[in-house]
Amino acid sequence: MSGRGKTGLSREEARLWKHVVRDARPLPGRARLKGSVAHPGQEDRDNQASETSSSDETAGKAKMPSSLPPRKVAPKRSQSTPELSHGMMAGIDRRSAERMRRGKMPIEARLDLHGLDQQKAHGELDGFLARAQAQGLRCVLVITGKGRFSDEGGVLRKQVPKWLNLSANRNRVLAFDYARPQHGGSGALYVLLRRQRETGERGS
Template sequence: MAEKSQRDLEGAELLEQVFRDVTPLPGRVIKRNLQTPPPPKISIASGTGATNAHSIPKEADAHLPEINHENAPGLDKRSARKLKRGLREIEARLDLHGLRQEEANRVLASFIARSYKAGKRCVLVITGKGQVSEGGGVLRKNVPRWLNQAPNRMRILSFTHATPADGGTGALYVLLKRQRP
């Protein structure tokens, strides 16, 4: 038993481990009908940033309502106001300027996963305002959509535009959920 200790094994597994290297006496046959059940399958949402079952909150299977700048389901008014006014401490920043959409999506998912795993609560994602003549930046439009997609949405409580001092409509405050053991 190289990897598992005897305390980790239970009942049939322990018996199977004990009898695995036993040879029967001459003229006797060992009947082995002990089968250990297959390990439980853990389904992790596909996407970047999800490396193990602990990196996604337990409510990952539940349908979560979409978040937008005006709507923060599951967040009380006081906390929403505090986030919108930029009164929460920014614990990490991500600047997506100059990145292509695919790369920005991958970097964003990785950043959200790392920040969540590190126990950070409020992060700033800078998208830039984009070209005004073209109706705004591509990242500025897509980042809110990406934040609502798995696995990001399962880690996020709310997001809103930043205050002008932190980038205004070209940046987002993202409030992450607390990591539960």
């Protein structure tokens, strides 16, 4: 009986095995070193090791996040003009502010929104303020009504200050405040308008 080599095969078995595999071609990625001889069972062990390695690699990839979480960008501070509220007189000289509060400033035009629905009232307000500013008027009176049938006040009484702060009107309005009793009290507003040259300077 022939002696067995390092592969565990006898010389005769090794010779027969070489004859069997001489025309075999390795699978992609499975090329062997020149001169090496595979023996029965070796290929199965190699395939098993390859499958284990592939499985470990897949598991490793699964643990890795597909992408980094999006960076949180801090919101930019608004550079818009501060919102106006009743009696806010920033940017107005003290004498003019005091005259407006006391109802001493001449009222150059009036707009009565009392009884209009919100859509109609909003349109009327926008047009009125645009015309008043174009005519160079300084102080106008906007009548909203007090909303006697609501404990919280009328709808227009709450909405008009919001509309005065919308973009187009905010560029026209310097200040507003509740009127004095003789001009309608809390059911009306004094509105102080910017002069057109002031609007142009502010936008530049």
